[in-house]
Amino acid sequence: MVLSASDKTNVKSVFSKAGSQVDDLLGEALERMFTTYPQTKTYFPHFDLHHGSAQIKAHGKKVGAALVEACNHIDDIAGALSKLSDLHAQKLRVDPVNFKLLGQCFLVVVAIHFPSVLTPEVHASLDKFLCAVSAVLTAKYR
């Protein structure tokens, strides 16, 4: 799956619109993921997972920064996220199915906060982008 020129433009428009809210968006996406897909909590036994948890906020910031980095280097996501890819393969080993779940929740959060930005075309591009990021993060799993 390849990101076209218009995909890249669409993705950048989402993150540009989100601006500094990206941290909050990812925090909310994580919370929704834990509520909607409780099995995802198994990766965070050391976290306080209550609504508004400082740890979730901090983690949202980390994930958000990674997505922004991928967006800013959208022509070479593998290069931009290489270290994160190593981390997920060697240490975190989050089952690949979970990236789709977080992706779904991120799309929901974008739909909630920026419904007019998430046209069908942008929706498609963003979905592709999230798939590309997931593919990079799981690329070295075996």
Added chain:
Amino acid sequence: MVHWTAEEKQLITSVWSKVNVEECGAEALARLLIVYPWTQRFFDNFGNLSSPTAIVGNPKVRAHGKKVLTSFGEGVKNLDNIKATYAKLSELHCEKLHVDPENFRLLGDILIIVLAAHFTKDFTPACQATWQKLVGVVAHALAYKYH
């Protein structure tokens, strides 16, 4: 049988009561065909699906979207009996339509996003969780009679 709490039932019926089935159905199906273009394989006779604009404006897409979401409404009305509600449709999708059940999951996820965009902040995490459960249950019921 699926267990629904009173709160879940409330969240389902209150959201559904505010859904415009025709608009929402049309949008969900259009987005399915746009976001996951391989799903167009089932709609060769729908005419022009050559671009997102064509898909969104396609009258057959609109009509079919309404049909699909109307059927979804049957499940909402029969939450305690969803498998039975979709038994015949499940057979149809297997034997006549030959639809991979994965497509039901894809459409379910798309429906969630359409609802989120429509209801925005009212689509709370509890709401989302309940509706993800519901679309999963409907998808499972539609796949149940596959053989």
